[in-house]
Amino acid sequence: MKFLKAFNNNVALVKDASNLEWIVMGTGVGYQKQKGDAIDETVIRRKFVAESSDIRRPLMKILENIKPETLDVSVELIKNAEVEIGVTFNDNIYLTLADHLNFAIERTNDGLEGSGANT
Incomplete structure (x- = not known):
């Protein structure tokens, strides 16, 4: 796989042979990479196909707006839930949960916590 773009040190856009x-997640997968660099596939924990621009654009927008630590927390939450509940979630949940957490954090930072319809 060849590196195309880093969203952060642990998330990158890559191209296969x-x-x-693909959008890939793994420790250091995007760290100090330049376009065209080979990716160490052993560090990839999750990957999402970015097969069309209709899919890729929204995913890239989400990833560009999520702090790395928010994505890391969502990955840990999902891993723990899979162990505790004994299920395996679809990979789409990683970005979905991170996006929801990011939105909740932004609302809290803006002083809007607790103002939603479900509170």
Whole structure:
């Protein structure tokens, strides 16, 4: 896999040998990489196919707006839930949960916590 773009040190956009683009997650996968660099596939924990611009654009926008620590927390929450509940979630949950956590954090920082319809 070849590096295309880093969202943060642990999330990157890459291209495989068949020119299919993937969003990959793993410790240091995007750290100090330049476009075209080979990716150490052993560090990849999760990958999401970014097969069309209709899918890729929204994913990239989400990833560009999420702090790395928020993504890390969501990964840990999901891992723990899988162990505790004994299920395996679809990979889409990682970005979905991180996006929801990020939105909640932004609302809290803006002083809007507790103002939602479900509170």
